[in-house]
Amino acid sequence: MSILTIDDLRKEFGSLVAVDGANFEIEEGEFVSILGPSGSGKSTILRMIAGFENPSAGTITLSGEDITDQPPFERDTNMVFQHLALFPHLTVGENIEYGLKQRDVDKAERKESVEEMLEMVQLGGYADRDISELSGGEQQRVALARAIVNEPEVVLFDEPLASLDRKLRQHMQFELQRIQEETGITFLYVTHDQEIALSISDRMVILNDGVIEQIGSVEELYDSPTSEFVADFLGDLNSISARVSALTEDQVTFTARDLDFTYSRSELQIPGGISLQKDDQVDLCVRPYDTRVQREAVDGSITGTIQNRMYRGNETAYVVDTSWGEFLVIDEEQTTDIDIDTTVSMDWDGSNTFVYAVEGS
């Protein structure tokens, strides 16, 4: 049985629809991310689960109990806030025991739990420190300890790691995963950073403009995104619009301006199993990692000039300016080094090509 169920959840702020009919379920012990660009409604969903916003419609069920209309202090969820919201007038220990105190846990037991939590987040002996004495990373740990000490059904994270520098963020990601495994508590993490979401979660919910685009495991979403939005959001995408110009039993030919691309039907990635018809308008999409670039202009392929080159250690990224727009090519082999302003052509395999129907066609 799922621990948290969201049913047709909707939130309107005046005439603005922030969340438009969200549905998803989270299993006990899962680490799930809600990923979406800013303004997509992901924080609103989290705040409705925590009880800080009232849904305009829909229900939230926690462990079989409808909590939609419960005030925040009655819900068995705890949140790690974006800016942590640690109590500045209390010590580290008092911050962590705050939730236990509200539930009238006796003093000796509280002290023991606080010590245990501090050990878990590697802040042993910090109980009597002031919040202001801690570094950013240490404050993150206290905020985490304050949430999980109550052993809630679900811990909600509102992008708390966003303020950390890259190295510390990566370290905290590992810590989160470790602590989640140790405690077995269900984590729901909201972020706009696909790198964090991809690396820490078991499953992801991709949100776009208040609507859920796709739900699935990290691998599913990355390898077979059902929409161009998801594909583009989880790693960049090169895209050209084309028309289905010829269909045979096992081959498809797409025509984009004066270029023809012919692929075998079986190798193409056609998410959602849409059946292609002649004259359909589609977008052909390829990831930068799957796009190849070569020095000379080849007839029948997309050509352009290298506009920018970024050396990133184990890979080189090229920005190619073409009459179709900018293409991003990431070269992991690094066997050829191409200078800026060189004329190049690009190609890719049919097995790496995603075909998305263009809406309204």
Add this chain to the structure above:
Amino acid sequence: MTGIGGRLERFAHEYGVRIGQITTVIVILALWLPILIVAFMSFAADGVLSFPPSGLTLDWYFVFLNNDSAIDSILTTLQISIVATPITVALATMLSYGIGRYDFRGKDTLQILVSLPLIVPLLVVGISLTLFFGSLQLGGGFGPIVVSHVIRTLPFAALIILPTFLSFDQSLEEASKDLGANEIQTFFQVTLPNILPGMIAGGLLAFTISFNEFVYTYFVRGTGVETMPIYLWNQIQYTATPEVNVLSVVFLLVAVMMVLTAVFVTNVERIAQT
């Protein structure tokens, strides 16, 4: 490079610290010497104010303690300040709550309007208060003095209390509720501890200013009520005995105590917020 600029720079480099130290000493002396002299003169043995005194005595303190009208004036002042201060703090807190918590049109203007009366000459407001209470046929007395003191102290209290609300992170209240505390528990365990230092500091400043208030009181008091600054003023005008200095010392002690407490409390608040 070795022109006037260079020489000036070398001079500043060599003597800058010394010049700064001397200036500080002069400024501190200018601020405190008159006060120290007044305090010293409260022990003067002579019947009239003359410096240096011919001897030292505690007599004037006993004269003061036996002077009913002096003691009365202090009690009257305390009564007024004790009534006016909570009203000021309550109003300043509500005002700050509104400005700090809600977004509305004219919010910035309102903030300026609250503190702007600080620069209006006291005499101007004093005269307008007289006209105001006169036209209401209220005459003078306790009530109008309290109202005037609230008007006088409100901008100061608001200046101290407003930042407390502006810097208060509302997600603290959400965190408290998230951790199982209801609205009332949240107010007492999280909201109040975070805004109380500001309220106390604002209240102490309001109390000190109200205790010292002279101009407004002089205009609206009518005849019956005599606060300590008014009593002191009357004394100086007719008989300047060292007892006046005793009164000044008492006055000073109350004010300094209040301000020190205010400073202490605001510092505590700052430490809590960083």
